[in-house]
Amino acid sequence: MKKATVLSLLVLLFSACNYGFSQELKLNDLEYFETQGVNVLVYSNLFTGGFNDEKTAGIELIHHGVRTAQGGAVRLSSTPEQWDLVPEIPTRKVDKESKSIEATLRYGDYDFDSRVVVTAKGKGVEIAIFLDKPLPKELEGSAGFNLEFLPSQYWAKTYLMDGRINRFPRYVVGNTITRPNSEKLKQFKGYVTYDDRGTGRFIEPLPLETGRSIILAPDKPERLVKITSHEADLMLFDGRVLAQNGWFVVRSLLPAGKTGKVLTWTVEPNAINDWVRDPNIGFSQVGYLPSQQKVAVIELDKHDKPLEKASIYKIGNDGKATEVFSGNIATWGDYYKYHYVKFDFSSVNTPGIYYIKYGNFKTNNFLIENNVYDNITDATSDIWIPIHMNHMFVNEAYRVWHGEPFKEGYLQAPPNTDHFDLHGQGPTTDTKYKPMETIPGLNVGGFFDAGDFDIETGSNIGVVQNFVKTWEYFKPLRDQTFVDEKQRYVDLHRPDGTPDILQFIEHGTLNLVAQAEIIGHMAQTLSNSVLDNYHHLGDAASITDGLPYNPNLGPYEVAPDGQSSGVKDDMWAFTSRNAGLDLRAATMFAATSRVLKGYNDDLSARTLQQSKRLLKEATELLAEQPQDSLGWRAISANMTTNLQLYISTKEQQYKDKFQELLWPALDKNVSFTILTALEAIPHMDIAFKEKLHPYVVKYKEYIDELENDNPYGVPIGLGNWARSGTIVSFGTTICFANKYFPDIIDASHAFKTSNWLFGRHPYHNYSLVAAVGAARPKKVFYGNNRADFSFIPGNVAPGILFRKPDHFENYDDWPFLWGQNEGTIGGNTNYLIFGSAFKNLVK
Numbered sequence: 056m057k058k059a060t061v062l063s064l065l066v067l068l069f070s071a072c073n074y075g076f077s078q079e080l081k082l083n084d085l086e087y088f089e090t091q092g093v094n095v096l097v098y099s100n101l102f103t104g105g106f107n108d109e110k111t112a113g114i115e116l117i118h119h120g121v122r123t124a125q126g127g128a129v130r131l132s133s134t135p136e137q138w139d140l141v142p143e144i145p146t147r148k149v150d151k152e153s154k155s156i157e158a159t160l161r162y163g164d165y166d167f168d169s170r171v172v173v174t175a176k177g178k179g180v181e182i183a184i185f186l187d188k189p190l191p192k193e194l195e196g197s198a199g200f201n202l203e204f205l206p207s208q209y210w211a212k213t214y215l216m217d218g219r220i221n222r223f224p225r226y227v228v229g230n231t232i233t234r235p236n237s238e239k240l241k242q243f244k245g246y247v248t249y250d251d252r253g254t255g256r257f258i259e260p261l262p263l264e265t266g267r268s269i270i271l272a273p274d275k276p277e278r279l280v281k282i283t284s285h286e287a288d289l290m291l292f293d294g295r296v297l298a299q300n301g302w303f304v305v306r307s308l309l310p311a312g313k314t315g316k317v318l319t320w321t322v323e324p325n326a327i328n329d330w331v332r333d334p335n336i337g338f339s340q341v342g343y344l345p346s347q348q349k350v351a352v353i354e355l356d357k358h359d360k361p362l363e364k365a366s367i368y369k370i371g372n373d374g375k376a377t378e379v380f381s382g383n384i385a386t387w388g389d390y391y392k393y394h395y396v397k398f399d400f401s402s403v404n405t406p407g408i409y410y411i412k413y414g415n416f417k418t419n420n421f422l423i424e425n426n427v428y429d430n431i432t433d434a435t436s437d438i439w440i441p442i443h444m445n446h447m448f449v450n451e452a453y454r455v456w457h458g459e460p461f462k463e464g465y466l467q468a469p470p471n472t473d474h475f476d477l478h479g480q481g482p483t484t485d486t487k488y489k490p491m492e493t494i495p496g497l498n499v500g501g502f503f504d505a506g507d508f509d510i511e512t513g514s515n516i517g518v519v520q521n522f523v524k525t526w527e528y529f530k531p532l533r534d535q536t537f538v539d540e541k542q543r544y545v546d547l548h549r550p551d552g553t554p555d556i557l558q559f560i561e562h563g564t565l566n567l568v569a570q571a572e573i574i575g576h577m578a579q580t581l582s583n584s585v586l587d588n589y590h591h592l593g594d595a596a597s598i599t600d601g602l603p604y605n606p607n608l609g610p611y612e613v614a615p616d617g618q619s620s621g622v623k624d625d626m627w628a629f630t631s632r633n634a635g636l637d638l639r640a641a642t643m644f645a646a647t648s649r650v651l652k653g654y655n656d657d658l659s660a661r662t663l664q665q666s667k668r669l670l671k672e673a674t675e676l677l678a679e680q681p682q683d684s685l686g687w688r689a690i691s692a693n694m695t696t697n698l699q700l701y702i703s704t705k706e707q708q709y710k711d712k713f714q715e716l717l718w719p720a721l722d723k724n725v726s727f728t729i730l731t732a733l734e735a736i737p738h739m740d741i742a743f744k745e746k747l748h749p750y751v752v753k754y755k756e757y758i759d760e761l762e763n764d765n766p767y768g769v770p771i772g773l774g775n776w777a778r779s780g781t782i783v784s785f786g787t788t789i790c791f792a793n794k795y796f797p798d799i800i801d802a803s804h805a806f807k808t809s810n811w812l813f814g815r816h817p818y819h820n821y822s823l824v825a826a827v828g829a830a831r832p833k834k835v836f837y838g839n840n841r842a843d844f845s846f847i848p849g850n851v852a853p854g855i856l857f858r859k860p861d862h863f864e865n866y867d868d869w870p871f872l873w874g875q876n877e878g879t880i881g882g883n884t885n886y887l888i889f890g891s892a893f894k895n896l897v898k
């Protein structure tokens with residue numbers, strides 16, 4: 056009896072210890088601090104994005120499955136914006152012994168280095184900042200340690216600063232002051248994010264609270280974090296004062312004149328005992344054809360025990376649900392952080408309304424019916440694309456999406472100009488226009504690039520080609536949109552007797568042909584000249600004042616005749632000549648000339664003329680350039696261009712050149728090249744198709760390998776921009792391959808793309824196409840209405856973004872990460888092709 060009591064006491068004691076240990080953060084093999092429910096990442100992701108601060112780097116917290124904090128670093132402002140300076144991180148050392156990660160943070164502009172050391176300590180981590188030299192004078196009062204918290208996960212929750220109770224605001228309403236611009240630290244490359252309206256002053260947010268200890272979200276254990284600072288005040292800021300994509304920032308200033316350990320924080324994220332993430336049951340929100348294969352992929356926490364069975368319930372007309380199928384769960388295996396199992400319910404093939412039940416988890420309902428895919432492209436073609444028509448007024452019922460933008464036209468960009476959207480003007484203008492002179496006539500046609508409002512010429516060329524392809528392969532006669540180029544007016548849901556796709560081709564061509572005729576060659580881009588109107592959110596017509604810039608007027612002055620202004624808001628044309636781009640434009644013009652004949656004969660004739668001229672000039676220019684300097688992108692563009700030229704001209708030289716480039720490219724990378732080869736089939740002879748056969752066999756091997764690579768069987772990208780685009784192309788390729796080689800490529804593989812887009816993917820199971828997927832499309836996207844936490848119907852999100860070393864993510868309450876949520880005109884018109892090809896295949 057006594058013995059037993061001692062034993063049970065021992066067991067109790069042992070499990071108590073165990074319990075204590077399980078709460079402690081461990082430094083794991085993937086080099087981050089971990090306990091069940093808490094991951095603290097220390098510079099697993101660096102500030103290396105193409106667009107400076109992408110809010111995906113620094114010290115990060117993944118709290119019960121959600122990345123709720125990031126940006127942990129020495130920063131130079133209290134609420135860093137996208138274009139504020141970010142530190143380089145030249146060294147990062149992981150010390151298993153002392154359970155610590157140390158990194159050097161460097162600001163080259165100020166020759167300022169600091170060391171950040173993060174050490175596991177009990178239930179949290181200690182973050183210590185070391186300076187080997189005192190803070191540079193100019194950074195005193197500016198350099199501090201920041202950690203940023205995701206507003207959408209914290210707003211409306213409570214916080215305590217030194218015991219004082221408060222609530223995180225749903226919308227930013229805070230106090231600010233202004234300071235002279237001379238005190239503002241340099242932003243990225245010297246750009247300025249704000250328009251000071253001539254005041255010479257910048258805005259500085261004041262802290263919401265200050266103290267030594269903050270508890271965030273005591274009302275929500277999943278989000279509860281305690282931060283204690285030992286030497287300096289903690290300040291809480293709301294970054295949304297300066298930028299809608301700002302986060303809540305906890306910050307301490309670094310002291311002036313000190314070296315050694317200058318700041319210490321203890322950060323303790325609460326871990327819920329034995330927390331296990333809910334299963335993510337991935338399925339097609341759009342639904343299924345009765346005849347198709349139906350396999351749900353269930354993403355499970357590694358601490359979760361897979362169940363043996365799942366079932367399907369059918370919802371009757373009386374509202375009652377009945378189990379109609381129960382099937383076994385099959386293991387797929389581990390993929391990064393989670394464990395994956397599959398549930399095959401293909402045998403359920405009666406049309407109806409269903410849901411999946413896995414243990415206690417029920418999904419939302421979905422349809423099985425022959426018509427489920429009929430409308431998958433309508434939102435994109437009827438809503439998203441027309442809303443992105445530039446230089447037009449776009450109306451929908453009672454709502455105006457935007458007025459007519461850029462009425463003042465475009466100015467010639469001055470030479471040697473670097474640009475924040477990854478463009479530039481070379482050493483000369485390459486045109487007859489003087490720097491800052493208006494280039495008349497460019498403000499016509501064209502499509503906004505994405506969530507921003509520039510015309511990317513290369514992308515617009517691709518977009519027009521996508522429309523031409525859609526028209527020539529699928530002939531969609533759909534007419535739901537009124538487009539009047541004379542009125543510069545678009546009205547959604549108002550048929551006007553002309554297929555919309557022809558009007559899209561015409562609209563894209565109008566801008567591109569204007570570039571060719573007026574500039575003489577293609578511009579790189581028509582884009583914003585100042586950063587403070589590049590990040591514009593809202594009506595595109597209000598980006599500029601509609602009046603041409605007049606250097607004789609003072610800043611913000613309007614001429615007495617009301618015809619010009621002194622506001623430097625005009626867009627610029629970046630006009631450095633690129634022969635490769637001209638060649639691409641020449642092929643696109645040849646194609647549009649073909650399509651527009653009989654619809655707009657004048658435009659058809661103009662495009663043909665520009666096609667011939669640019670082809671001749673670009674060929675001559677390219678002949679002067681060294682060929683071996685061409686990268687694979689250029690070779691691939693060149694291959695497509697020669698094919699398009701052959702289709703348009705039927706000249707043997709282009710066919711030869713196309714094949715000369717094609718076969719080695721196929722040898723090198725079959726999955727990347729084969730779609731172009733498949734598209735060529737109708738225009739080539741039988742021998743071409745035969746020669747392609749072994750490559751299609753190789754492509755089939757690639758498809759099979761993907762089944763082993765990940766549980767979804769699609770090409771998942773791990774870069775800084777998620778890869779729905781690649782998965783869309785993968786689906787299009789399968790549709791084309793199945794059309795020409797049905798004995799090798801089975802049509803069923805195309806459903807992997809539709810499944811992924813419509814909900815069968817990691818992180819959550821929402822459709823990545825806005826408003827498509829009747830039951831549960833994503834709620835927020837990165838479009839020009841992102842500040843409203845909304846979406847533009849038909850947008851395709853890049854989707855599931857990989858964060859190193861093992862986390863997939865797609866926020867559905869925070870639209871502002873472009874790598875997850877921004878649709879582009881290029882990507883969305885590619886989706887139009889996939890959707891059209893897929894609907895054909897389904898038929």
Ligand SMILES: [Ca+2]
Binds near residue numbers: 505507
């Ligand atoms: Ca852009």
Ligand SMILES: [Ca+2]
Binds near residue numbers: 553558
């Ligand atoms: Ca129409």
Ligand SMILES: [Ca+2]
Binds near residue numbers: 601604620622624625
């Ligand atoms: Ca203007």
